[in-house]
Amino acid sequence: MAYKATSETGEFGLIERIKSIVQPTLESAPELVLGIGDDCAVWQPSTELLQVSSTDLLVEQVHFDLLTTPAKHLGSKAISVNASDICAMNAIPRYALVSIAVPPSMPVEMVEELYRGMESAAREYGIAIAGGDTSRSRSGLVISVTVTGEVPEKMIAYRNGAKEGDIVCVTGTLGGSAAGLRVLTREKLIMMEHIENNETYNRNLMADLQEYTGAIQQHLLPLARLDTVRFLHERQVTPSSMIDISDGLGQDLGHICNASAVGALLQENRIPVNSTARLIADELQDDALGWAISGGEDYQLLFTISKEEHKKIADNRDIAVIGEITPKESGLLLKDIYGITIDLTSLPGFDHFK
Missing domain, CATH: 3.30.1330.10 (PurM-like, N-terminal domain)
Known part of the structure; x- marks a missing residue:
């Protein structure tokens, strides 16, 4: 052609x-x-x-x-x-x-x-x-x-409305996009190595990517969560604050906390990490939770809501409760499965100029 x-x-x-x-x-x-x-x-x-x-x-x-x-x-x-x-x-x-x-x-x-x-x-x-x-x-x-x-x-939701005692919620799963990018980057490096060595690039030399489809698709074809917005409208629920996760869970929750002058405490065992991301992380000896917190480009919705309002949407299994809004002086923290608290502001997120 x-x-x-x-x-x-x-x-x-x-x-x-x-x-x-x-x-x-x-x-x-x-x-x-x-x-x-x-x-x-x-x-x-x-x-x-x-x-x-x-x-x-x-x-x-x-x-x-x-x-x-x-x-x-x-x-x-x-x-x-x-x-x-x-x-x-x-x-x-x-x-x-x-x-x-x-x-x-x-x-x-x-x-x-x-x-x-x-x-x-x-x-x-x-x-x-x-x-x-x-x-x-x-x-x-x-x-x-x-x-x-x-x-x-x-019904409009801004970043600056989170209040102490509000629940922190997230849609879908996290870390899939970062995991998909890692697989694609690995394939590109293999491709470039073959080109530099004047060898024919043969996809059969690659590990079968079929098992990574979910993560690769989440990176290449993310979906805006319009379904969640329509669900919230149907239930007449307005989050107290909301943001989409483009730069990573930790950094984007930080934007909400800064705008609302509050802190937050997340529970590691409640963060919905993408299952394919876990598979890829095990293979690459990396950390799927780290991708979920810092990887970015998942384009899930992160929002806060009062406990009373949350009762109206509690039946939606695609919305996970991952923490609670705390006083500003408490900071932005993650409690891991061992009960140790980690300062989320110390973890990286995506930055266009770095």
Whole structure:
């Protein structure tokens, strides 16, 4: 199959291709007045709702590696990580603006796969991709996504509302993304070693990755927990504070504690560590709990809630109670299975500039 470089297609030819791919996402937004094709996207929201918005950058060799990340997966992840920010406000994502800077040698077909991934994820969340921008890049692929959402004023959750005595909850399992990244990094190193030795890269030389699928998928195709937000709305429950876990459980809980001027005590035996992460950690002689606390990119929801309100959602088995909010002077602590307390602020989390 012959591939065509983006430099051959040109900016406007590329935009037309992108427009045709994302068109199905507009079906979920009847209030959208105008999408791709003008200087701005236009929509008419309800006056009864708060509007929220978030934006994220994904930069090649900082946030992803095209050697280990299929373009379609990358497109899906670009939408999901932004939708996760909207969910972290207990809000429903509605619209996305997507901008990309592309090396001129990148095949058009790869850009189309990127947007097919975005279109698939957007339809999953009910998001309309309403516009964006394209540019040339001299240093690799850069993706910028802005997502807007809406939430009734009484349902919005900020980081600064946690109170002493509140329960600390988390959705899903943690550590899977960090474990998946470790497996993919190992495969890349083996691949590069074969290339340097002028040897044919043969996947049969690798350990069978099938048993690691859960962790690899959690890294490459994370899902924003819109299902949890809808569940909370159905039960008329508003967390006292909430955040999504992008930088690691310890660091993101620290953001809540700092904003709310409180401390927290977590119980190690209650933290839901991903089962595949445990398998990979055993094989690599690493620590799955460490990945759960510091690994990041799990995109689960971490929230606090009063004990009374928690009774309304206690039947949801996908929400684990992992600790309690304490006075600020108590600090941010983890009690391990031996009863020893560990200062979580001493553990690393993800930092873009380190």
